[in-house]
Amino acid sequence: MIELKNVKNYLAPLPVILVTTRLQENNIKKDNIIAISWAGICDHAPHLININIAKGRYSGKIIKLTREFGICIPSSKYLKEIDLCGTTHGNKVNKFELTKFTPFEAKSINVPLIKECPINMECTLEDVISFESHDMLIGKIVKTYVDENYIDEKGNPDFAKLEILAYLNDEYWTLGKKIEDLFFTKKK
Amino acid sequence: MIELKNVKNYLAPLPVILVTTRLQENNIKKDNIIAISWAGICDHAPHLININIAKGRYSGKIIKLTREFGICIPSSKYLKEIDLCGTTHGNKVNKFELTKFTPFEAKSINVPLIKECPINMECTLEDVISFESHDMLIGKIVKTYVDENYIDEKGNPDFAKLEILAYLNDEYWTLGKKIEDLFFTKKK
Numbered sequence: 001m002i003e004l005k006n007v008k009n010y011l012a013p014l015p016v017i018l019v020t021t022r023l024q025e026n027n028i029k030k031d032n033i034i035a036i037s038w039a040g041i042c043d044h045a046p047h048l049i050n051i052n053i054a055k056g057r058y059s060g061k062i063i064k065l066t067r068e069f070g071i072c073i074p075s076s077k078y079l080k081e082i083d084l085c086g087t088t089h090g091n092k093v094n095k096f097e098l099t100k101f102t103p104f105e106a107k108s109i110n111v112p113l114i115k116e117c118p119i120n121m122e123c124t125l126e127d128v129i130s131f132e133s134h135d136m137l138i139g140k141i142v143k144t145y146v147d148e149n150y151i152d153e154k155g156n157p158d159f160a161k162l163e164i165l166a167y168l169n170d171e172y173w174t175l176g177k178k179i180e181d182l183f184f185t186k187k188k
Numbered sequence: 189m190i191e192l193k194n195v196k197n198y199l200a201p202l203p204v205i206l207v208t209t210r211l212q213e214n215n216i217k218k219d220n221i222i223a224i225s226w227a228g229i230c231d232h233a234p235h236l237i238n239i240n241i242a243k244g245r246y247s248g249k250i251i252k253l254t255r256e257f258g259i260c261i262p263s264s265k266y267l268k269e270i271d272l273c274g275t276t277h278g279n280k281v282n283k284f285e286l287t288k289f290t291p292f293e294a295k296s297i298n299v300p301l302i303k304e305c306p307i308n309m310e311c312t313l314e315d316v317i318s319f320e321s322h323d324m325l326i327g328k329i330v331k332t333y334v335d336e337n338y339i340d341e342k343g344n345p346d347f348a349k350l351e352i353l354a355y356l357n358d359e360y361w362t363l364g365k366k367i368e369d370l371f372f373t374k375k376k
């Protein structure tokens with residue numbers, strides 16, 4: 001076991017998600033999409049999720065203002081579009097035009113979601129926790145959507161078909177296969 | 189796109205990690221290991237990580253008391269041991285004895301790390317954020333270790349060899365393969 005000279009954070013894998021926002025003034029809607037991987041689950045009752053965004057970024061400012069956002073989980077088919085959402089700036093580029101993603105309207109919040117993403121979740125902002133370079137935005141999930149083509153017999157998303165991405169140390173990875181259920185040692 | 193009747197949190201994939209703790213009274217060391225997947229990256233300067241533990245759990249209490257913990261990233265070879273760490277209670281069972289994992293001493297903190305895990309990180313507790321059922325513990329990474337058998341030519345862990353796990357909706361999954369680097373659309 002080698003101790004590295006510089007501290008590194010190798011926590012992995014992380015999710016690859018798209019976060020959608022809308023800034024509306026009168027009838028003019030400015031929609032945006034960012035790609036992030038610093039995201040996690042905080043609680044299950046209610047369902048809380050955290051997304052971490054670098055301070056000063058366009059999307060973080062809008063979420064703090066509107067207090068709502070979408071979480072859209074994309075498949076690897078759209079890797080180019082995902083990476084474009086992470087490398088361009090929403091105050092300069094219309095990312096729905098850039099990626100050709102198809103927006104659909106959320107029901108509880110005034111934010112577009114993404115039809116090409118097999119999982120979409122509507123979130124309201126619950127809290128903001130400030131770190132040195134990033135803000136952690138805590139969202140409460142208020143609605144969950146799954147593409148009807150990817151629902152299994154139990155009503156869950158069929159992850160074997162979704163082809164979602166994993167993020168490891170600045171690399172995009174595919175997932176492999178399911179090997180066991182949680183708590184399998186208790187059941188055997 | 190179907191709206192589910194009940195709100196669900198399908199954020200995925202999440203990491204599968206082992207968190208180590210030590211409660212020491214005089215010369216008696218009580219070491220423990222838990223398996224969790226609600227964990228993420230908060231910041232990079234300093235390197236902050238969050239782990240979420242259900243309130244009242246043994247490991248959470250110890251971390252709040254000692255203000256230090258280890259993060260050990262295991263490979264899928266030890267799936268049975270990982271699941272055992274998640275299904276047994278540290279106040280009843282000695283999990284190092286149960287799993288036969290080999291402890292090694294951390295340098296900056298008084299916590300055991302796990303030799304079988306290709307990545308180990310020492311953390312000091314920076315903050316605790318309380319949610320309804322879970323506490324989010326924010327740790328600062330103070331040392332990083334990588335198994336010398338899994339370091340690539342750039343000095344990074346060779347994730348293609350590590351065989352770490354992903355967690356999707358209460359299932360353990362393998363990872364597939366790297367498909368692109370972050371920002372690949374900018375480089376082409």
